[in-house]
Amino acid sequence: MTLNLFYFLSFLAVLSALMVVFSKNPVYSVLYLIITFFTIAGHYILLDAQFLAVVHVIVYAGAIMVLFLYVIMLLNLNRESEPHKSNILKFAAVICAGLLLVVLVGSLKGTEAIVQQSGKAGIGYVKTLGEVMFKEFLLPFEITSILLLAAMVGAVMLGKSEKTNDTI
Amino acid sequence: MQPQNGIPIDYYIWLAAALFTIGVLGVLYRRNAIIIFMCIELMLNAVNVLLVAFSTYLNDAAGQVFVFFIMAVAAAEVAVGLAILIMMYRNTKTTDINILNRLKW
Amino acid sequence: MNRSDLYSLTPLLILSSAAILNFFSISIKRNHKVIFAITVLSLIGDFIFLTSYSLYHQQHIDPLLVVDGFGIFNIGLILLTTLVVALMSYAYFEQREERKEEYYILLILAALGACIMVISKHFVSFFLGLEVLSVSLYSLIAYLRTRERSDEAGIKYLILAAFSSAFLLFGMSLIYATTGKMDFGGIGYYLTTTQDIPLIMMAGLGMLIVGAGFKLGVVPFHMWTPDVYEGAPTPVTAFIATVSKGGMIALLVRFFNAINGYQYESFTNLFTVLSIASMFVGNILALRQTNLKRILAYSSISHIGYLLVAFLSGGSMGAQATTFYLVAYFITTLGAFGIIATLSDQHRDAELIDDYRGLLWRRPLTAVAFSAMLLSLAGIPLTAGFIAKFYVITAGIGTQHWLLVFCLVVNSVIGLYYYIKIIAVMFDQKLQIKSAKELHPLVYVISSVTIAVLAVFLFWLGVSPEGMLSLIDDVI
Numbered sequence: 228m229t230l231n232l233f234y235f236l237s238f239l240a241v242l243s244a245l246m247v248v249f250s251k252n253p254v255y256s257v258l259y260l261i262i263t264f265f266t267i268a269g270h271y272i273l274l275d276a277q278f279l280a281v282v283h284v285i286v287y288a289g290a291i292m293v294l295f296l297y298v299i300m301l302l303n304l305n306r307e308s309e310p311h312k313s314n315i316l317k318f319a320a321v322i323c324a325g326l327l328l329v330v331l332v333g334s335l336k337g338t339e340a341i342v343q344q345s346g347k348a349g350i351g352y353v354k355t356l357g358e359v360m361f362k363e364f365l366l367p368f369e370i371t372s373i374l375l376l377a378a379m380v381g382a383v384m385l386g387k388s389e390k391t392n393d394t395i
Numbered sequence: 396m397q398p399q400n401g402i403p404i405d406y407y408i409w410l411a412a413a414l415f416t417i418g419v420l421g422v423l424y425r426r427n428a429i430i431i432f433m434c435i436e437l438m439l440n441a442v443n444v445l446l447v448a449f450s451t452y453l454n455d456a457a458g459q460v461f462v463f464f465i466m467a468v469a470a471a472e473v474a475v476g477l478a479i480l481i482m483m484y485r486n487t488k489t490t491d492i493n494i495l496n497r498l499k500w
Numbered sequence: 501m502n503r504s505d506l507y508s509l510t511p512l513l514i515l516s517s518a519a520i521l522n523f524f525s526i527s528i529k530r531n532h533k534v535i536f537a538i539t540v541l542s543l544i545g546d547f548i549f550l551t552s553y554s555l556y557h558q559q560h561i562d563p564l565l566v567v568d569g570f571g572i573f574n575i576g577l578i579l580l581t582t583l584v585v586a587l588m589s590y591a592y593f594e595q596r597e598e599r600k601e602e603y604y605i606l607l608i609l610a611a612l613g614a615c616i617m618v619i620s621k622h623f624v625s626f627f628l629g630l631e632v633l634s635v636s637l638y639s640l641i642a643y644l645r646t647r648e649r650s651d652e653a654g655i656k657y658l659i660l661a662a663f664s665s666a667f668l669l670f671g672m673s674l675i676y677a678t679t680g681k682m683d684f685g686g687i688g689y690y691l692t693t694t695q696d697i698p699l700i701m702m703a704g705l706g707m708l709i710v711g712a713g714f715k716l717g718v719v720p721f722h723m724w725t726p727d728v729y730e731g732a733p734t735p736v737t738a739f740i741a742t743v744s745k746g747g748m749i750a751l752l753v754r755f756f757n758a759i760n761g762y763q764y765e766s767f768t769n770l771f772t773v774l775s776i777a778s779m780f781v782g783n784i785l786a787l788r789q790t791n792l793k794r795i796l797a798y799s800s801i802s803h804i805g806y807l808l809v810a811f812l813s814g815g816s817m818g819a820q821a822t823t824f825y826l827v828a829y830f831i832t833t834l835g836a837f838g839i840i841a842t843l844s845d846q847h848r849d850a851e852l853i854d855d856y857r858g859l860l861w862r863r864p865l866t867a868v869a870f871s872a873m874l875l876s877l878a879g880i881p882l883t884a885g886f887i888a889k890f891y892v893i894t895a896g897i898g899t900q901h902w903l904l905v906f907c908l909v910v911n912s913v914i915g916l917y918y919y920i921k922i923i924a925v926m927f928d929q930k931l932q933i934k935s936a937k938e939l940h941p942l943v944y945v946i947s948s949v950t951i952a953v954l955a956v957f958l959f960w961l962g963v964s965p966e967g968m969l970s971l972i973d974d975v976i
């Protein structure tokens with residue numbers, strides 16, 4: 228049962244990820260990416276990481292993709308505005324990605340033997356994660372706030388238009 | 396090896412590798428900067444899947460905590476990235492980028 | 501977290517408070533002078549505080565950070581570099597119309613990110629430090645929004661940096677998958693207890709190197725370097741060339757010492773290839789450039805190649821040579837970009853070689869200082885660059901990397917050509933009429949004094965490097 232669910236979610240994830248790359252219209256790409264994110268959230272639930280699944284949906288589908296959609300609407304991008312890329316470059320891109328996949332597959336084969344697994348479950352709960360995060364990883368948590376400060380200053384500074392009568 | 400949900404760990408590795416490769420493909424294949432950002436998000440998500448899978452299988456919460464930080468970083472990067480994109484659109488009226496076009500040897 | 505942890509982290513706390521202070525100061529009133537003063541004073545104060553540590557200070561903030569002599573030395577280097585960048589930014593931004601104040605906040609935050617990176621011993625802190633640095637750099641590179649190339653440089657750096665971060669993360673997650681650890685010590689322990697390393701671990705380390713290689717700009721991951729160097733404001737370019745790359749090198753030294761990566765043939769071979777390719781590609785491509793910022797970009801690629809020779813030697817000798825080379829390279833690069841920044845006017849940077857035609861007759865002192873910087877980059881005796889290169893070669897010979905040393909010597913000769921070419925242009929008699937709007941001369945005093953101090957350091961290190969060497973010896 229879970230295995231079938233895994234196959235279904237993986238198939239959907241890979242398919243919609245491919246559609247992100249190949250759709251002509253950026254809005255469709257965003258929508259496909261949202262589907263991918265939901266399937267990944269499903270994988271998190273399968274992996275017993277419920278809290279992370281919720282956070283994932285809130286942050287990615289809720290915040291980041293809305294930002295993407297907003298920018299696409301703001302810039303009014305549609306099918307016609309998609310620039311043309313020469314076929315040679317596209318071909319080269321496919322070859323490069325294919326090579327990467329081959330290398331990854333080649334090197335990742337036979338991993339199963341390496342990983343030793345211990346039995347206890349339940350690390351995906353808020354209680355466990357919170358304890359680790361606010362004890363062991365308190366400092367990185369603070370560093371993240373600095374990161375967000377830098378992003379905020381940068382985004383506000385760059386996004387603000389020079390003159391008030393600008394079109395966007 | 397049969398973990399609690401019955402899915403072998405290497406399936407997750409394959410899934411992550413596939414998603415990562417699709418992300419790389421998108422970055423190389425497309426020229427629209429917004430799509431390229433989305434593909435980078437896809438790559439980061441492939442990493443997240445791998446980290447969560449191994450964190451569950453190794454029973455170590457550090458992996459999942461790392462995923463939180465990656466999410467925060469992704470959000471910060473997207474915020475700055477889209478601001479730069481809007482700035483670029485204001486100057487050039489396009490989101491077309493060709494990473495190699497001005498490369499003079 | 502206890503009191504001694506807090507004491508060890510005070511330099512970082514000072515930096516973040518300086519950023520917040522700037523933040524509030526802007527919200528009250530935008531004043532370039534005030535922001536500049538806060539930035540410079542806090543950087544100086546931070547450095548003075550840093551000197552209060554003993555060189556043998558060792559504080560592990562488990563599992564993330566370790567504040568040891570090497571880390572303190574690198575933090576000091578980063579703080580001083582940021583200080584110099586801030587000093588040269590004043591005149592550069594004063595003549596531009598854009599808002600200048602946020603620049604200093606971002607600069608401080610970028611320095612903070614680099615400081616976190618050089619003291620980290622765990623993937624989480626490494627990654628977060630790197631990202632704080634990168635996110636600040638994205639905005640810094642695109643800072644001059646109306647200039648035509650800044651947006652292109654910004655977006656190019658953004659995409660390639662994010663792309664390489666993803667590779668870095670994938671590598672980290674593969675390493676985590678095999679070892680179950682994310683701290684460098686734990687990974688090193690795993691490697692010592694395992695007979696043959698699984699392939700997946702190798703793939704992880706390989707992807708980690710790809711990600712790090714992007715940030716360092718080694719061939720074949722160097723594509724962004726010339727465009728970003730050209731498009732970014734000159735002080736920011738100086739910052740990227742020094743702090744961003746130096747921080748990464750320092751981290752690699754720490755990581756490779758922790759996992760004892762020098763014993764693996766495949767990695768040393770990989771780094772050898774990267775190093776040789778960087779030296780040759782950087783120097784040969786630099787020959788054809790007419791834009792000074794691009795020349796320096798390609799020259800920085802080849803310098804990273806030289807640095808990798810020292811890095812590959814491993815052990816304490818390699819670490820010493822790397823650190824000394826970093827110091828010399830920082831001084832020289834800062835000086836060179838500082839001079840470009842001083843000569844830039846309101847509309848464009850002085851980046852074409854033609855801008856320097858006859859500089860010796862127009863501004864003799866600047867021309868002499870610039871020649872000194874270029875000669876140091878080329879590695880001519882009496883300059884810091886020579887001693888640094890000498891140490892790199894000694895380290896290379898000591899560990900019998902003959903091929904690398906041979907390539908380094910050949911490349912030094914190739915490099916000499918384009919450095920001398922620039923110097924020759926400055927001696928050219930043809931006079932050029934320059935009609936730039938000059939600011940109040942006092943504005944330039946800061947930049948000129950900074951460059952003069954850098955030049956003095958350059959010769960001082962070139963003539964008597966013993967002091968610096970014993971300092972480096974102590975911290976490693």
